[in-house]
Amino acid sequence: MTKAEPKTFELLLRVRYAECDAQEVVFNARYADYADLAATEFMRALIGGYQALTNQGLDNQVVNLNISWQSPARFDDILCLSVHVSKVGNTSFTMQIDMQNWQTKQAVASAEIVYVMVDSLTFEKKPVPNEFKATLLKGAAGRTMNLAGVELS
Template structure:
């Protein structure tokens, strides 16, 4: 996998760096590398930061009567990070359906720009009161499009 952002426009919008973290000792395993499960935490932090950066917080979702639930999360491990490494977590909305949003995620080490992990996380929009699936609001779609220069469905 490449170490620079040579995103092919046909693959969707460019990845956006949204969250940076320094690996803490508590995130490493006995071998001294980041425990694989921590990458899901990093992925979740990146999604939360993405929402802050598009100015569409969880509180705004609740105020608007909807919320999101994770339906699927996947990660591919490419290389190991160690205590003290600085990581840049990147996201892009790869797909947005009627009631779901799928993010592509990847994390790079700043020292050598190596991709350490990549994957996806899919959220489903649900009504805040009933828990039933609901359409993703237009305001949320517009916030995503403004942040990443369009939606993946924009040809």
């Protein structure tokens, strides 16, 4: 398995009212949605989106998702989700997503997602192609997707 140096892609998003629970903080299950959104936007920045994989007869599936919480996020907070690929194996790769409050820089949560490469039609496990491995390890450093509507200087 190859270890990658962190090269982050960032996604900015604003917490919506409907994502909060009765305690007035983001409901725990929403963090999986945030992680998935960040992973999707990372792939879009990296290869143009998942369609680029399926056009090659490949796809990937989540086989493990772990989330650790450090502090709550609340309605109208702006979160910065930093994404990088931390490991690439023969048939799998791991994304690390660190979430922090964009304004205070306080850590909010982190997610680790393990994906397995599969055939897009049969869903049988496939090796991660060498070219895709290199692209994953290169990352999308310095790129930001701004869904929060904030001005970046």
